[in-house]
Amino acid sequence: MIRAGSDREGEPVVRRKMRELGRPEGSPPVRVLVVDDDPNVRSHVSKMLNAAGYETAVAADGPKALELASGLTWVDLLVTDLVMPGMNGDELACQMRAHRRDLKVLYLTGFRERLFAYRGGLWENESVLDKPCSMSELLASVAALLSPASQPESPYLR
Numbered sequence: 001m002i003r004a005g006s007d008r009e010g011e012p013v014v015r016r017k018m019r020e021l022g023r024p025e026g027s028p029p030v031r032v033l034v035v036d037d038d039p040n041v042r043s044h045v046s047k048m049l050n051a052a053g054y055e056t057a058v059a060a061d062g063p064k065a066l067e068l069a070s071g072l073t074w075v076d077l078l079v080t081d082l083v084m085p086g087m088n089g090d091e092l093a094c095q096m097r098a099h100r101r102d103l104k105v106l107y108l109t110g111f112r113e114r115l116f117a118y119r120g121g122l123w124e125n126e127s128v129l130d131k132p133c134s135m136s137e138l139l140a141s142v143a144a145l146l147s148p149a150s151q152p153e154s155p156y157l158r
Contacts, residue, residue, distance in 0.1 A: 030076045030077065030146060031056070031057065031072065031075050031076050031077075032049050032054045032055065032056045032057075032076065032077045032078075032079055033056075033057050033058075033059065033065060033072075033078050033079070033080075034046050034049070034056055034057070034058045034059075034079045034080075035059045035060075035062065035065040035079070035081065035084070035089065035092060036060070036084070036108070037060055037061055037081060037084045038081070041081070041131070043058075045079060045138065048135050048138055048139070049079075049139075049142065052139050052142075054142070057069075057072060057075075061084050061086055061087065062084060062086060062087025062088070062091060062092040062095075063086060063087060065078075065080070065092055065096075066095060066096070069096060075096070075100070075103065076103075076146065077103075077104045077105070077106065077142065077145060078092070078096060078104070078105045078106070079105075079106045079108055080092055080106070080107060080108065081107075081108060081109055082108075082109035082111050082128075083109065083110075083111050089105075089107055089109070090107075093105045093126075102125060103125065104125040104126070104146065105126045105145075106127050106128070106129060106141055106142060107126070107128040108128075108129050108131060108133070108138075109128065109129075109131060110130065110131045125145065126145075127141050127144065127145050129141045
């Protein structure tokens with residue numbers, strides 16, 4: 001975890017991490033849809049991403065996320081819990097990809113093994129991050145997924 005305080009140069013540690021892992025100033029906006037049934041996780045992840053320069057929209061579950069996404073002009077990244085009531089994060093990602101095949105997905109979960117047991121692995125433009133995670137881990141995972149060279153073309157999305 002990142003602790004409050006300053007580094008040797010006197011810059012607050014959190015501000016330095018945001019500068020290192022956040023979005024470059026002047027770059028086009030990136031919209032992230034954050035979906036988690038835990039309101040504390042949802043709020044915390046959204047605040048961290050906002051502070052790093054990402055635009056966020058939040059939803060408490062899959063159906064609400066689909067409704068919200070239908071009203072948005074664009075979603076670049078879905079950050080979703082895997083295990084949620086009603087619709088799991090993988091089902092949500094599949095439904096959203098029916099409208100946007102290149103949607104990038106970060107599964108933020110405490111149940112990584114369920115995703116791998118169900119599907120056997122990750123597909124193109126996907127990553128998984130275990131809860132709890134640090135701000136650095138979250139921002140590094142988001143930056144890696146949004147990088148143009150993040151992953152090779154996958155036969156699953158053709």
